[in-house]
Amino acid sequence: MIVRRRAAVAAVFALSLLAGCDRLPGKPKESQRPLSPAQVKSFDVLYTQNCAGCHGAAGNFGAATELANPAYQALVDDATLSRIIRQGVPATAMPSFAQSAGGYLTDAQIAILIDGMRARWKSGPPLKDAPPYAAAPGDPAQGAQVFARSCASCHGPDGKGGARAPGSIVDRSYLMLVSDQALRTLVIAGRRDLGHPDWRQYPPGQPLTAQQVADVVAWLAAKRPRFAPGTWQSVSTK
Amino acid sequence: MSPSQIIHKVGAWLDHRLGLSGPLIEAAQHPVPRSSASWWYVFGSATFAVMVLQFLTGLCLATVYAPSADRAWQSLIYLNYDQPLGWFIRALHGWGSNFMVGLVCIHMAQVFLFGAHKYPRELTWLAGVVLLLATLGMAFTGQVLRFDQDAYWGLGIGAAIAGRTPFIGGRIVKMILGGPIIAGETLSRFFTLHVFVIPGLLISFVGLHLFLVLRLGINEWPMPGRIVRRETYLAEYHRMVSTDGEPFFPYAAQKDLVFIGLIIAALIVTAAVMGPIGPNGEPDPAIIQTVPRPDFFFLWLFSAFALLPPWTETFLMLTGPVVAIGLLFAIPFISGTGEKSYRRRPFSVMILVLVFMTIGILIYLGTYSPWSPHMEAWSGAPTPVEYVKGRTPLELQGAILIQAKQCRNCHSLGGQGGMRGPALDETATRLTPDQIVRQIVQGGGNMPAYGKNLSPAEVNAIVAFLATMHPAHQPPAHNAARPALARVDQR
Numbered sequence: 120m121i122v123r124r125r126a127a128v129a130a131v132f133a134l135s136l137l138a139g140c141d142r143l144p145g146k147p148k149e150s151q152r153p154l155s156p157a158q159v160k161s162f163d164v165l166y167t168q169n170c171a172g173c174h175g176a177a178g179n180f181g182a183a184t185e186l187a188n189p190a191y192q193a194l195v196d197d198a199t200l201s202r203i204i205r206q207g208v209p210a211t212a213m214p215s216f217a218q219s220a221g222g223y224l225t226d227a228q229i230a231i232l233i234d235g236m237r238a239r240w241k242s243g244p245p246l247k248d249a250p251p252y253a254a255a256p257g258d259p260a261q262g263a264q265v266f267a268r269s270c271a272s273c274h275g276p277d278g279k280g281g282a283r284a285p286g287s288i289v290d291r292s293y294l295m296l297v298s299d300q301a302l303r304t305l306v307i308a309g310r311r312d313l314g315h316p317d318w319r320q321y322p323p324g325q326p327l328t329a330q331q332v333a334d335v336v337a338w339l340a341a342k343r344p345r346f347a348p349g350t351w352q353s354v355s356t357k
Numbered sequence: 358m359s360p361s362q363i364i365h366k367v368g369a370w371l372d373h374r375l376g377l378s379g380p381l382i383e384a385a386q387h388p389v390p391r392s393s394a395s396w397w398y399v400f401g402s403a404t405f406a407v408m409v410l411q412f413l414t415g416l417c418l419a420t421v422y423a424p425s426a427d428r429a430w431q432s433l434i435y436l437n438y439d440q441p442l443g444w445f446i447r448a449l450h451g452w453g454s455n456f457m458v459g460l461v462c463i464h465m466a467q468v469f470l471f472g473a474h475k476y477p478r479e480l481t482w483l484a485g486v487v488l489l490l491a492t493l494g495m496a497f498t499g500q501v502l503r504f505d506q507d508a509y510w511g512l513g514i515g516a517a518i519a520g521r522t523p524f525i526g527g528r529i530v531k532m533i534l535g536g537p538i539i540a541g542e543t544l545s546r547f548f549t550l551h552v553f554v555i556p557g558l559l560i561s562f563v564g565l566h567l568f569l570v571l572r573l574g575i576n577e578w579p580m581p582g583r584i585v586r587r588e589t590y591l592a593e594y595h596r597m598v599s600t601d602g603e604p605f606f607p608y609a610a611q612k613d614l615v616f617i618g619l620i621i622a623a624l625i626v627t628a629a630v631m632g633p634i635g636p637n638g639e640p641d642p643a644i645i646q647t648v649p650r651p652d653f654f655f656l657w658l659f660s661a662f663a664l665l666p667p668w669t670e671t672f673l674m675l676t677g678p679v680v681a682i683g684l685l686f687a688i689p690f691i692s693g694t695g696e697k698s699y700r701r702r703p704f705s706v707m708i709l710v711l712v713f714m715t716i717g718i719l720i721y722l723g724t725y726s727p728w729s730p731h732m733e734a735w736s737g738a739p740t741p742v743e744y745v746k747g748r749t750p751l752e753l754q755g756a757i758l759i760q761a762k763q764c765r766n767c768h769s770l771g772g773q774g775g776m777r778g779p780a781l782d783e784t785a786t787r788l789t790p791d792q793i794v795r796q797i798v799q800g801g802g803n804m805p806a807y808g809k810n811l812s813p814a815e816v817n818a819i820v821a822f823l824a825t826m827h828p829a830h831q832p833p834a835h836n837a838a839r840p841a842l843a844r845v846d847q848r
């Protein structure tokens with residue numbers, strides 16, 4: 120009898136333990152289940168892990184292009200965004216992210232990134248009269264005049280720096296690290312976060328034409344050294 | 358017939374043929390010195406109990422675990438989240454391993470303190486050292502079977518040690534890993550070691566160990582002044598046991614059983630509260646966002662190597678383990694007779710304290726020191742905004758490159774980033790631009806040389822950015838011989 124009763128007590132105890140197991144603190148929570156990287160579907164996670172380092176936590180105040188700039192979002196189309204994120208920008212620090220290009224993001228994840236950027240950072244109607252995102256190179260000689268009229272007030276007469284814009288934009292090392300498109304993107308869309316004007320504001324009321332944009336970018340690009348120097352010392356910007 | 362009668366009959370039938378009950382009862386009732394029935398003597402049996410539990414839980418896990426590179430991690434995730442109570446078995450097994458390593462160490466320390474390794478129990482000690490190594494081997498191979506980022510890390514250390522052997526290093530690494538890198542072959546090797554080879558070793562040496570304990574008798578409580586002499590010890594011991602002995606069961610076994618119960622209860626509670634260990638990130642070499650960290654019993658090794666001057670590393674990595682293991686084996690031959698009591702063996706006590714303190718401090722350093730492989734924040738953390746504002750175009754490119762080249766896996770900015778190298782926030786107060794160039798191009802002091810992987814323009818950009826890394830009130834370092842910030846000053 121006593122043995123039976125003890126067995127029954129033990130069984131009840133064991134059962135209640137088992138039933139309680141679901142609430143034990145050590146049981147891994149479903150929310151902790153690790154996702155394999157390809158399963159991440161959240162824009163915030165994808166953006167923070169892959170882009171925030173260079174483009175800033177909220178798409179601005181990063182060292183690279185301000186993606187949260189509405190003027191930029193209005194300028195660029197989905198196909199271009201997709202191409203750049205997939206393949207990166209060759210010869211710059213912008214990496215390629217598509218798995219087909221050696222990156223870690225699936226096509227679906229790249230689409231999530233684009234949709235997320237659009238939803239968060241694109242606002243207002245499309246820009247009217249904006250120069251196109253891309254265009255054939257312009258004329259550097261014309262560009263020098265555009266620079267003197269529109270840019271020199273901040274960047275100094277020769278682009279080596281002025282009171283309102285620190286540092287040289289004709290530094291040879293700098294120019295070797297950025298693409299022409301990055302220069303063009305900056306001139307058209309500006310950088311709201313760091314106080315760079317956009318194409319309508321050089322000076323305000325006198326928007327740059329598409330031709331002027333192409334010319335000033337060509338002027339800058341022409342200052343880029345043609346050949347990569349052999350050692351670091353020789354890229355002196357004197 | 359009642360159940361107990363049936364059991365009795367079956368038992369009698371078996372015993373008639375096996376004839377084991379006599380020796381078993383004799384073993385259980387062998388007399389032990391009354392003084393040895395102490396709470397100090399319970400650690401060996403507790404280790405044994407945890408080992409048996411490890412075998413049981415390990416058996417359960419082995420039924421689900423898939424030792425292949427592409428499915429191992431998945432099968433652990435399945436156990437954690439989908440298999441009812443799978444997480445608990447994993448937790449028991451994982452924490453059991455920690456308990457077992459801990460208990461083995463305590464058991465060994467106690468044996469050493471009480472002089473139980475002395476004549477005639479030298480062989481028992483030797484078998485014990487093999488058991489220690491086998492236990493560590495189980496812990497290590499088990500950690501590899503988790504096959505997550507930590508496993509990579511643990512293996513990385515092991516392979517790094519082995520790989521430095523002169524001449525044959527590469528071949529040894531290949532033998533351990535099944536190839537030059539950690540892959541599926543590695544996993545099947547470690548699975549074989551973990552479930553066949555080392556458990557076999559464990560079982561046979563536990564057998565030998567226990568046989569010796571029975572044959573030679575449990576060590577008596579060490580009395581200061583009672584000297585062990587080869588000529589007289591055995592006779593003295595037998596006299597002691599026959600005049601002042603008690604049967605092992607139940608007299609001494611009681612405390613063992615109580616302690617085993619307590620340990621297992623503690624293990625169950627730990628497992629229930631702390632949950633299973635890992636697996637953390639999938640071991641995909643492509644994933645950079647990880648917190649790789651070896652389990653604690655190897656963490657101290659890692660921090661030792663991180664703290665040593667680099668030129669001693671190879672030498673110590675190769676000779677260190679050999680010497681340490683050699684010393685453990687040599688102990689009963691170095692001090693095989695003489696005083697047993699720790700009160701009369703100050704030198705031994707000092708060594709023991711020293712060893713435990715060193716390992717403890719190294720574990721602490723490994724956990725908290727800036728040398729440890731913290732990789733919590735990888736390069737994905739944004740550059741702090743104040744380092745972006747007011748910077749020149751070239752400096753901004755430098756900030757981008759520090760992200761792109763993943764310098765922050767080792768260096769922090771604004772408190773985020775790895776801690777293997779110094780934080781870069783105030784680098785310019787310590788180094789002139791020339792010195793920064795040299796550090797980056799030539800590396801040194803555990804930093805890789807980036808000379809071949811950075812173009813001159815890239816180096817210029819990074820240096821320009823780092824040259825701004827000084828607090829506003831503190832001027833940057835400069836080289837008196839050369840106007841240091843000449844380049845940066847052309848803004």
